[in-house]
Amino acid sequence: MFMTENKILKLLYDKKDCYLPVQEIETTINISQTQVLEEIQNLKDKGYVIDSTDSGYRLTGVPNLLLPYEIKKNLHTKFLGKNIHFFKEVDSTNDVARELAREGAEEGTIVVAESQRSGKGRRGKKWISPSGGVWMTIILRPDIEPVKAPQLTLVTGVAVAETLDQECGLNIGIKWPNDILIGDKKVSGILTEVETKKGEVDYVLVGIGIDLNMDISIFPPNLRGGATSLKAELDREIQGAELVQRFLQRFEILYNRFKEGEFREILTEWRKLSSTIGKYVEVHKKGRIVYGEAVGVNKDGKLILELDDGTLRKVVSGECIHTDKN
Amino acid sequence: MFMTENKILKLLYDKKDCYLPVQEIETTINISQTQVLEEIQNLKDKGYVIDSTDSGYRLTGVPNLLLPYEIKKNLHTKFLGKNIHFFKEVDSTNDVARELAREGAEEGTIVVAESQRSGKGRRGKKWISPSGGVWMTIILRPDIEPVKAPQLTLVTGVAVAETLDQECGLNIGIKWPNDILIGDKKVSGILTEVETKKGEVDYVLVGIGIDLNMDISIFPPNLRGGATSLKAELDREIQGAELVQRFLQRFEILYNRFKEGEFREILTEWRKLSSTIGKYVEVHKKGRIVYGEAVGVNKDGKLILELDDGTLRKVVSGECIHTDKN
Numbered sequence: 221m222f223m224t225e226n227k228i229l230k231l232l233y234d235k236k237d238c239y240l241p242v243q244e245i246e247t248t249i250n251i252s253q254t255q256v257l258e259e260i261q262n263l264k265d266k267g268y269v270i271d272s273t274d275s276g277y278r279l280t281g282v283p284n285l286l287l288p289y290e291i292k293k294n295l296h297t298k299f300l301g302k303n304i305h306f307f308k309e310v311d312s313t314n315d316v317a318r319e320l321a322r323e324g325a326e327e328g329t330i331v332v333a334e335s336q337r338s339g340k341g342r343r344g345k346k347w348i349s350p351s352g353g354v355w356m357t358i359i360l361r362p363d364i365e366p367v368k369a370p371q372l373t374l375v376t377g378v379a380v381a382e383t384l385d386q387e388c389g390l391n392i393g394i395k396w397p398n399d400i401l402i403g404d405k406k407v408s409g410i411l412t413e414v415e416t417k418k419g420e421v422d423y424v425l426v427g428i429g430i431d432l433n434m435d436i437s438i439f440p441p442n443l444r445g446g447a448t449s450l451k452a453e454l455d456r457e458i459q460g461a462e463l464v465q466r467f468l469q470r471f472e473i474l475y476n477r478f479k480e481g482e483f484r485e486i487l488t489e490w491r492k493l494s495s496t497i498g499k500y501v502e503v504h505k506k507g508r509i510v511y512g513e514a515v516g517v518n519k520d521g522k523l524i525l526e527l528d529d530g531t532l533r534k535v536v537s538g539e540c541i542h543t544d545k546n
Numbered sequence: 547m548f549m550t551e552n553k554i555l556k557l558l559y560d561k562k563d564c565y566l567p568v569q570e571i572e573t574t575i576n577i578s579q580t581q582v583l584e585e586i587q588n589l590k591d592k593g594y595v596i597d598s599t600d601s602g603y604r605l606t607g608v609p610n611l612l613l614p615y616e617i618k619k620n621l622h623t624k625f626l627g628k629n630i631h632f633f634k635e636v637d638s639t640n641d642v643a644r645e646l647a648r649e650g651a652e653e654g655t656i657v658v659a660e661s662q663r664s665g666k667g668r669r670g671k672k673w674i675s676p677s678g679g680v681w682m683t684i685i686l687r688p689d690i691e692p693v694k695a696p697q698l699t700l701v702t703g704v705a706v707a708e709t710l711d712q713e714c715g716l717n718i719g720i721k722w723p724n725d726i727l728i729g730d731k732k733v734s735g736i737l738t739e740v741e742t743k744k745g746e747v748d749y750v751l752v753g754i755g756i757d758l759n760m761d762i763s764i765f766p767p768n769l770r771g772g773a774t775s776l777k778a779e780l781d782r783e784i785q786g787a788e789l790v791q792r793f794l795q796r797f798e799i800l801y802n803r804f805k806e807g808e809f810r811e812i813l814t815e816w817r818k819l820s821s822t823i824g825k826y827v828e829v830h831k832k833g834r835i836v837y838g839e840a841v842g843v844n845k846d847g848k849l850i851l852e853l854d855d856g857t858l859r860k861v862v863s864g865e866c867i868h869t870d871k872n
Binding site: 484487488491492497498513515516517518519524526530532533534 | 810813814817818823824839841842843844845850852856858859860
């Protein structure tokens with residue numbers, strides 16, 4: 221069914237400047253007139269604006285949604301995004317991707333949703349995911365030691381930060397370990413989950429959320445100060461499918477380098493994008509708080525703090541808060 | 547005498563397209579014909595190419611030397627380089643600057659030399675300083691605690707690295723604490739010396755050496771592999787006075803920010819330029835060697851190492867060597 225839809229979309233795009241006769245669709249794709257009418261209605265339901273006259277159909281508007289056809293069109297990747305599953309609404313894209321991965325979905329398969337009912341942040345925190353954002357999970361099957369899988373969070377962070385930086389040229393930074401900031405406001409988060417089988421990586425789910433085209437006012441008041449969206453910062457609508465395309469292309473390059481053992485070099489890029497290093501921070505973990513100056517990250521991506529008494533401490537994970545203390 | 551020379555140079559520059567009559571020089575500056583002849587000869591001795599005819603003098607060539615007039619011409623600084631002392635050859639520009647500072651030379655006074663007989667690297671090491679390089683010392687009198695004076699080495703490193711990066715766009719990096727590299731080869735070094743009086747900073751000497759226009763072949767064989775020059779990398783001659791000008795302008799901005807308490811922000815720029823962070827290094831100090839992964843620098847500019855056993859160590863100073871170990 222999707223195949224037919226894509227074929228019709230291709231015809232409509234190819235003839236964007238004139239009307240495409242119904243008969244031409246029927247004969248080119250070899251379907252009945254009833255099927256054509258149905259498919260055109262499906263496309264309209266998805267948000268495509270299609271003008272109908274006696275001469276045929278003409279595509280006059282494309283919805284700003286992460287529709288598979290729109291992402292794949294002109295996508296320059298080898299394997300990332302060759303299979304895209306789109307949903308109007310899911311509980312969480314990571315959950316759907318887990319099901320697909322268990323059923324054997326190929327490396328590079330992507331799940332995108334227009335909104336999530338119960339998107340997840342790290343450590344079970346709720347992640348507000350209304351329409352207008354990028355809610356996406358990538359299924360990866362890297363041949364690496366499971367202990368190295370969390371490094372993919374940092375690799376993804378570099379890809380997201382570089383993509384957003386190229387898109388908007390704002391003051392993009394990465395807050396350790398996995399938040400992307402514009403200035404000091406969060407615009408994107410990454411949640412990586414690993415499944416092992418017999419001591420080896422079965423699959424890795426890389427979940428990415430980006431606040432794209434939503435108004436800040438929809439965030440709950442307690443989050444409003446700390447969150448922003450690209451639209452709020454740039455005061456214009458962003459084309460989501462194009463942004464995802466650019467992200468996938470950049471991520472594929474970095475992921476290939478990662479698999480070839482270049483994590484050290486990618487970490488150098490991460491450090492340059494870091495807005496945590498050099499800041500005085502609080503790291504919250506399991507009810508305990510560590511305070512200190514973030515002086516660096518080590519080769520595994522652990523945060524190195526210099527505490528007030530001058531001692532050095534490695535932090536593996538936790539919620540990091542940038543403070544104003546100098 | 548310098549005043550007269552500068553006035554003649556200004557006249558020659560102003561009339562660069564035509565011949566400047568001797569009489570015009572005499573009347574404008576109010577000197578005798580004999581003095582004019584002497585001054586013109588002095589300028590020729592310094593390397594200026596001046597064409598003489600019955601109609602007068604015309605400047606047709608300017609030597610690629612760090613001559614005060616050439617540096618000051620179009621120099622956009624408030625205090626840096628307002629006084630420039632140029633020497634054909636000195637033992638070391640830091641030594642000359644120390645004498646001047648003791649005699650009360652103003653903040654921003656600069657000593658430049660075409661070559662140094664016994665230029666100094668850190669910890670008394672000899673620094674090869676032939677003609678064709680930038681050998682320069684800046685006298686500063688910041689109102690800061692003496693313990694903070696070494697931070698000026700890092701501030702200077704940022705200014706040199708950014709200047710060279712802008713000049714040549716090559717792979718410029720800073721090797722902790724004070725060497726500027728192109729790729730993995732040294733192109734510049736910085737030596738900061740502090741003099742205190744009654745517990746306060748009397749003056750700071752910031753010595754800077756840049757391998758500009760020399761051929762690599764003149765370096766002693768044991769240094770040849772580890773050193774390079776801008777000319778060798780770019781395969782063209784660099785205008786030294788213009789480069790020094792750009793450096794002074796950039797350094798003045800950073801130095802003012804440093805005095806206003808922005809060392810933390812400058813350190814963020816230093817980290818982005820660092821080629822040490824993320825590398826496995828050896829640090830040599832007083833016959834002892836520490837091995838480890840350079841994971842960051844703290845807010846004082848100390849290097850943080852993660853040793854092979856996973857412990858963290860702060861290194862205050864020493865000779866740092868980047869190794870190939872990953």
